[in-house]
Amino acid sequence: MTDRTFHPETLLVHGGTLRSQFGETSEALFLTQGYVYDSAEQAEARFTGESPGYQYSRFSNPTVTMFEERMALLEGAEVARATATGMAAVTAAMLCQVKAGDHVVAAKALFGSCRYIVEDLLPRLGVASTLIDGADLQAWKDAARPETVAFFLESPTNPTLELVDIEAVAAIAHAAGARLVVDNVFATPMWQKPMALGADVVVYSATKHIDGQGRCLGGVVLCSQEFLDKHLQTFIRQTGPSMSPFTPGCC
Template identity: 65%
Template sequence: MTDGWKARTKAVHGGTRRSQYGEVSEALFLTQGFVYDSAEAAEARFIEAGPDEFIYARYGNPTVAMFEERIAALEGAEDAFATASGMAAVNGVLTAMLRAGDHVVAAKALFGSCLYILEEILPRFGVEVTFVDGVDLDQWRAAVRPDTRAVFFETISNPTLEVIDIAAVAEIAHAAGAAVIVDNVFATPVYSRALSQGADVVVYSATKHIDGQGRTLGGVILGSREFIRGTVEPYMKHTGGSMSPFTAWVMLKGLETLHLRVRAQARTAVQLAEALDGRDELSRMIYPGHISHPQHALCDAQMGAGGTVIALDLAAGQKAAFAFLNALSVVVISNNLGDAKSIATHPATTTHQRLPEARKQELGITPGLIRLSVGLEDAQDLIADITAALDVARGNS
């Protein structure tokens, strides 16, 4: 039904299931279970449930199914499984497919919780993990082995915004028979072309741009129907990481405005990057959509835009970074991203705080680094707020 529609139409109408009342806004089915007409009907459903038949909220729900179908249509995936959080999606896809003795190659520039799963949890159960510099294709070639089961990376890394060549890494991985799993949060479903560029599985924290208004936690795993229903669903429904119906309803509402919000945020991010480039207080201004970024051409070819996040590295270190943060009046200090409100984060002391100092230095997470998620405020107000805060930071350097 959605095959001929453009992306914005899919984001508004994809996956809609109307009840007998013909509601315009999607129905919220707040129920953990479902009633059967007979014992025989219950038995038959547990043997094989039809597309509009449900058993238990942990297994599936009409509202959740609408979100899964809509995001799958938008991403160009055959199927999707909605999860309780973005990290439930990352953990779920990796643990569902991996077994003791498997080998994984991952980019080392990852969100702190992703690193915890790869460094701490998977090795406990006999999975070997090799980390590489994600932008160095020679390192991927050297690390991938005949027994490599999967490769994992953020298409744009958090928080230093390295852009990884999806098609090139996929070619290396597929030659060894490995699956390509990408965390695509910074690219967003609006700019994502990951599946057509070689990714086998795409993971999102729906908490970010999909909700986009700081209301709920959620995640989603997208891929082939065989993988989602044959590998992911059995694991997730038995381990309890599925999305709640209320969260799915919020996410459906978020998808309706996703394109409008993300494109507006990305346009503002470009204006901010241009205004901040070359400021004396900054040792680095990192934005994939700016010509100064080392993977700018790749980002443009891969996404067609630079996304909604900028990184600012204050040359004078943590004292200046904290002075900058404390001087902001429009931008709020928090640790989320992809929100309607602009958010500034100090990764070294928050999201990546647990990393050893040497690892932070290796990843470029300096004491002066600020991750700036660009919201929906007026660009000129944001420029004025950030430049005024940089002036304060200069006085504290």
Template identity: 45%
Template structure:
């Protein structure tokens, strides 16, 4: 590109690896390895004296195109694609942490992420302190001399709690720690953590970036310095994204902006209707004007997101709503063009202890929705029937 383009344009036109055949769509380089012209050429490639590709675990033109487009949307110098969202989180932790280091993390996390931090990270001699998503004084009080990393997802899954990223970045940097933000629930078009001071934005590309429930993937974005270290870790541990998945995810990136704009609008309409229903005890959605951090949402998000949590009387009622829904897909995935419904207490957060779930405000009567692209009134009618 000869002039600066808007990220939405770069999401469609940026990063394309063009071959001599002048294909219009990004080519799929479905190969495990690449040849070199001579032994001298091979030495130059492996020594990184020249640009090129040697082995798909290290780099691949299709994956590189995906990484470049995500960088354009995140405002990042570089991005590194991985096999899944969880492998991206793993890379964010283990690239930069060692035994004896300390992490401050929000306790309001996706269940598998919480399980990874509490059950895997701590096994390697890394200390973790869990704090409130929104209480900055808890974050400050948790800091130690060996604190190396702050971690959170905002908005949180599924309660939509929003953290002040600028304040947390200043706090982390004051003690020499990195701020890592899981951006899966907003996607790069809904929020840019790096512009708000975060060092690394990490997300599950399986969610909104794909948007069609087809393939898995993860991606980390940040400075060239940090992502260079991440790339070495991912290469050493075999966390590479599949070229086929990258090829699918590229088509997701191309429609991400228009999908998110409509899905955010649908989610707000559904959330506002849920607020009026007599059997709904509480609605958790970051886009509501009544959200406790509405001012902060307006400053750092381009909308409320796609995930809604709402609470009914008990687990029996929650299951009844889920079982009676006809239009919502009963699945734990989110970010799809198809709306989904699930019961966090027994699915996404099911492996957490009851005490940990309650500490994170996950209760048996909570239902989680991911709002898709269906006609909003049809989604509301389906929920009305399910709640009857």
């Protein structure tokens, strides 16, 4: 189901539902790592991307697809890709788009593991980073360089609940030729949709409010089809931060 006009309450229950030939009323758990093909040629076409369909559950899985479609509908994003944890989502969203020599600007008020990615891991890979006061719009402008490719922020922040003007920072990022990545874990898509404010990529830890029951670990990256095709899909496919089908089954 892909009708984005349904109320959020309906999308939370039925969005992205994919039923098998058995007509189950709830999401099925597809506990398989591989899939069957009608021919060697079909298998080749699946793996090269020439033909749609599932090939290997590290790349995609029907149970996980339902979660991704539901999140994309709730967020108003073109596409979504699920990951094993929220930090896997943050790491994938950032690393997939940078290379040595690039530069990232981020707000200082970040979840501790997010700070590690920005100020420790990225510089190890030759990607410079600058941490600034996220509430200071001039600081974002001053920190941007010709080699800046991404801005990163949380709003509200975890755990201090500091607020950042997402729309204003998005405009500054785009003027500098950079993308804005927003961690929206505290607000959730029920209360804030960063893409509607200009964000290019949104990340969540499904471990928090999206699961809401403390039973599972998960994450998701929401973005445009272009970002997925150029950056994220290959990164996830080759590095494997994939979500288990048990996770959306628990959610």
